[in-house]
Amino acid sequence: MESILCLVHTDSNGALPKPAFEALAVAKDLAAGLGGASVDIGLIGADVAAAANAVAAAGARKLLGVSGAEFGQARYATDAAAAAALVKASSATFVVATQTSRFARVLAGVAQRIGGRIDTHVTGVAVKDGAVVVNRWYYRQRMEATVTRAARPWIIAVDPGCVKPWSGAAGAAKVEAVKVELPEVRTQVAGLRSPSADEQTIRPDAELLFVAGAGWTKKQADGQTHVPEAEKLILGFLHASQASLGGSKSLVDASGEGEAVLRFMTHLNQIGQTGATPRHQKGLATCCHGEEPHTVGWRFVTERRAINKDAGCGWARGKADVLYVADAFEVMAKVNALLKK
């Protein structure tokens, strides 16, 4: 009989991140597809009580927890030991986990420790003709594959943003504490260092992705560049809309070439073949040409619009649902004025 462990970790504030509820939704769907397999929930964090309460109504067979100060921060030695202990305590044949950056670093090692197999960046799980089938994309999101395996335990790391998160009322949950034998821990987390951006502009949970292209820093009709104005318009829009900021490769590379740049734009903002493939509901590209290596990163953005002065740009060739042939400086100034109202 198959059984499932939904493996999640808390945020630094003790709450579960949104991807944890998505993994839980996948685990519960999988259990239903398998004809009512049991679901355990495994929690890792400094204190997992609040997280357990948040999933009290999920109908888990057991709530297993590894907690303590040493599990409050991401660290390979402690996270891998905690995850392996939870899988063993549950004896699950499937482990549905969140592909957060914290777990992405340890889950392959956990598969090795428990003698299992792993598939990462999974975008969907289904049961077909009695077999569990997972979906994932290869070659920078150009090819979709379905994978099935006989080996167990099978760790399935689900990419955030692919499914509707589970939701239910909070309650009073009882957590079964799982003991972990830790090896000598040599790594101490001294703190976090953020990229040299003036502020946080990457918001994976935002409904809208706003993408800036190199056009913002190019000479405009008057023969001059207008980078300070571009910065003001883009930041003004981000503040008002709480959109996430993406950039084209040309724009984020410009900083390394000593050209006029948007100071808040880093390589972490890059969307595309060699950048990120985010999953926002809507996307608005501005001053960006819509080249294939860029737009392949838009694979999972559902509604796409672009603003470009060039009616023959890449967006016009099937890459966007709507193309506004207009000056992005003028359009965004007007949009910001409307948002202010």
Ligand SMILES: Cc1cc2nc3c(=O)[nH]c(=O)nc-3n(C[C@H](O)[C@H](O)[C@H](O)COP(=O)(O)OP(=O)(O)OC[C@H]3O[C@@H](n4cnc5c(N)ncnc54)[C@H](O)[C@@H]3O)c2cc1C
């Ligand atoms: C192997 C490989 C991998 C790559 N990976 C990526 C990747 O991950 N991500 C990525 O982005 N690119 C990637 N590229 C590069 C990609 O091919 C393009 O060169 C790049 O995306 C172009 O950036 P851009 O559209 O911002 O700039 P440009 O091509 O310079 O386009 C600027 C656009 O701005 C418009 N514009 C200018 N002023 C205005 C205005 N006032 N109002 C409105 N529009 C205006 C212009 O009409 C123009 O279309 C890759 C290329 C290769 C070869």
